[in-house]
Amino acid sequence: MKGIELSRAFFEEYGKPMLEAEFPELLPYLAAGIFGSGSECFGFDDEVSADHDFEAGFCLFLPDENVVDRRTAFLLERAYSKLPKEFMGVKRSLLSPVGGARRGVLRTVEFFEEKIGSRDGALTLQQWLTVPEQALAEATNGVMFFDNFGEVTKIREDLRFYPEDIMKKKLAGNLLLMAQSGQYNYRRCLEHGEEAAAQLAVFEFVKSATSVIFLLNNTYKPYYKWSFRALRALPELSLEAEIMEYLLTTGNDGETAEEKYYAIEGVAADVIDVLADRGLTQAICGDLEKHAYSVNDGIEDAEIRNLHILAAI
Numbered sequence: 001m002k003g004i005e006l007s008r009a010f011f012e013e014y015g016k017p018m019l020e021a022e023f024p025e026l027l028p029y030l031a032a033g034i035f036g037s038g039s040e041c042f043g044f045d046d047e048v049s050a051d052h053d054f055e056a057g058f059c060l061f062l063p064d065e066n067v068v069d070r071r072t073a074f075l076l077e078r079a080y081s082k083l084p085k086e087f088m089g090v091k092r093s094l095l096s097p098v099g100g101a102r103r104g105v106l107r108t109v110e111f112f113e114e115k116i117g118s119r120d121g122a123l124t125l126q127q128w129l130t131v132p133e134q135a136l137a138e139a140t141n142g143v144m145f146f147d148n149f150g151e152v153t154k155i156r157e158d159l160r161f162y163p164e165d166i167m168k169k170k171l172a173g174n175l176l177l178m179a180q181s182g183q184y185n186y187r188r189c190l191e192h193g194e195e196a197a198a199q200l201a202v203f204e205f206v207k208s209a210t211s212v213i214f215l216l217n218n219t220y221k222p223y224y225k226w227s228f229r230a231l232r233a234l235p236e237l238s239l240e241a242e243i244m245e246y247l248l249t250t251g252n253d254g255e256t257a258e259e260k261y262y263a264i265e266g267v268a269a270d271v272i273d274v275l276a277d278r279g280l281t282q283a284i285c286g287d288l289e290k291h292a293y294s295v296n297d298g299i300e301d302a303e304i305r306n307l308h309i310l311a312a313i
Contacts, residue, residue, distance in 0.1 A: 003040020035142025057103030
């Protein structure tokens with residue numbers, strides 16, 4: 001059973017009855033679900049995932065102390081800690097009396113402050129440009145079981161994806177890096193006899209291309225070890241995953257190097273087609289660098305547009 005399903009079942013069998021029996025007056029202010037850190041929050045968990053931080057717990061979110069005081073929060077934390085220590089053969093993590101870092105009773109404002117640096121989900125321009133993408137993915141992944149107070153849901157909706165101009169800034173920067181690493185530097189490194197540098201160029205190309213594909217799918221890219229699994233499930237350009245896996249896992253000898261270069265150009269061409277179809281670029285060529293600057297020119301906010309093209313990378 002997947003972690004999300006396990007947590008929901010545990011909540012329905014034990015968590016919800018506990019809340020209804022012991023804290024009925026608190027229910028209007030509560031939210032419950034499972035999201036944040038952990039492969040299970042993305043639906044990527046498997047047998048290997050169960051070796052650490054895997055349990056049948058769930059998150060209970062409380063508004064700040066002006067709404068729910070500290071004593072009430074403590075009583076709820078204690079009640080949560082008394083829930084069964086094992087469920088469907090899965091042992092729960094050992095929790096302190098005041099809950100755990102990933103599951104248990106959490107203050108909404110503290111959770112989001114730790115995750116993205118904002119207590120209410122409102123981000124400044126600088127934060128949108130610099131908050132790690134994986135943190136935004138963790139703030140919006142998983143599922144909510146219920147949200148009677150509405151605070152958590154509102155924050156998650158506000159963070160659903162980058163504002164349009166921020167998305168374009170990140171897109172432009174990654175397109176430029178794709179051009180520099182894949183279309184330009186890969187071959188040059190080989191011509192210099194720098195095979196290790198050539199492979200680094202491939203890695204940089206794949207890293208930037210992956211970011212571009214997630215951006216074009218209006219989806220945050222998760223932690224790197226899950227990026228390919230998530231990439232394969234995207235609705236658009238997901239087939240590039242197979243090509244980029246080939247780029248990462250082959251050497252640079254003779255015909256292979258030439259094949260890799262044409263594979264790089266193939267990924268670039270597919271990306272350019274999507275950019276053109278969506279009106280994100282006005283350039284008409286196969287040079288990703290020109291498309292990068294064209295995307296940047298399409299940013300409406302002058303302050304964001306005039307930042308260095310790599311400011312969001």
